[in-house]
Amino acid sequence: MIQIYVGDKPIMLTDQIFKEDGFKNYLIKSAPIGNIIKQLNVTKLKSVHLIHPDKNQLLPELFKLLPMIRAAGGKVIHENKKVLFIYRNDKWDLPKGRIEKNESLEKAAMREIEEETGVSSLSITRPLQTTYHIFKRNGKHALKETFWFEMKTNFKGNLVPETSEGITSVEWLDNSQIEKVLSNSYANIKGLL
Numbered sequence: 001m002i003q004i005y006v007g008d009k010p011i012m013l014t015d016q017i018f019k020e021d022g023f024k025n026y027l028i029k030s031a032p033i034g035n036i037i038k039q040l041n042v043t044k045l046k047s048v049h050l051i052h053p054d055k056n057q058l059l060p061e062l063f064k065l066l067p068m069i070r071a072a073g074g075k076v077i078h079e080n081k082k083v084l085f086i087y088r089n090d091k092w093d094l095p096k097g098r099i100e101k102n103e104s105l106e107k108a109a110m111r112e113i114e115e116e117t118g119v120s121s122l123s124i125t126r127p128l129q130t131t132y133h134i135f136k137r138n139g140k141h142a143l144k145e146t147f148w149f150e151m152k153t154n155f156k157g158n159l160v161p162e163t164s165e166g167i168t169s170v171e172w173l174d175n176s177q178i179e180k181v182l183s184n185s186y187a188n189i190k191g192l193l
Contacts, residue, residue, distance in 0.1 A: 004056060004132040006040040008187045011134075012049045013058035019106040028058065033065040037134060037141055045127040048096070066078075066134065070099045072109035074151045075192055076119060082172035083141060085181065086116055089166055092181040094189055096146055098166075105147045116172045118160030124149045129150065135146040148192055 017025055026036065027154035028050040028171040037043050052058050055179050073096020076084035097112035099105065110122045134141055159170040173181060182190050 002132065003191075004062065004134060005187045006037050009040045009045070010047045010187070011036065011040070013055075013062060014046055014049050014051055015053055015055040017051055018049060023049055025049045025051060026077060028052045028065075030073045031065065034141070046175070048127075049189045054152045061147045062143065065188045066141055066143060068143045069097050071097050071144055071146040072105045072112060072149070073097065073146060074113050074122070074124075076117075076122065076151045076153055078115060078172055079174070081150070082174050083114070083178060084119060085171050085173050085178075086161065086167045087169035087171070090184075092185045092189070094150075096147075096193065097169065099147075106149065109147065109149050110151070116160060116162045116165060116167055119155045119170075120157070121153050121155050124151050124155070126150050128192055129148045133186070133188055139157060146188070 003010040004013065013028070023046055026032075026048065031050050036048050040048065050058070051063055052063065073094055075094055078084070084095065085092050087093070095113045095116040096109070097116065099108040103111075106124055113122060114120050126149070128150055131146045131148065133144055135144060135158070161167040161170045178193060182193065
């Protein structure tokens with residue numbers, strides 16, 4: 001199953017039908033996506049399952065329902081074992097941003113991290129899972145597909161938040177600090193950590 005988050009509630013893409021218990025089933029081809037998003041935002045509904053018999057068609061069918069934005073970012077680990085976090089829109093997050101035309105996923109992730117935090121000297125150690133979430137901008141919903149990479153650095157310079165992107169703080173956090181800030185983070189980020 002693939003999870004697409006609306007806030008902290010998931011839309012599950014699946015090729016199986018389960019008995020509804022705190023969630024609703026919809027066939028993806030006829031799913032009323034606007035109504036589903038609203039239900040997840042304003043009701044006690046825990047999740048929604050979007051179903052297609054061919055699991056390879058789940059994402060392509062979802063991409064037909066919402067405009068998609070592709071992004072890349074990273075979980076950056078300093079040589080001192082602390083992880084790089086940003087604070088934006090009153091939430092703790094990992095740095096990420098849009099992929100530019102003809103830009104590789106890896107280059108986009110490193111560029112966005114440097115732009116949003118000031119951290120350079122990055123090297124990718126491995127790819128992480130791709131995440132999906134639905135957000136609203138300018139009154140319209142869109143789907144963000146984010147490609148994540150684990151990275152390492154020995155960066156010693158100053159952290160510089162990209163305030164034009166709404167980032168108010170950039171910090172290196174240790175494991176005990178991460179546990180605390182995850183209570184004010186996104187479900188996708190919790191899954192990556």
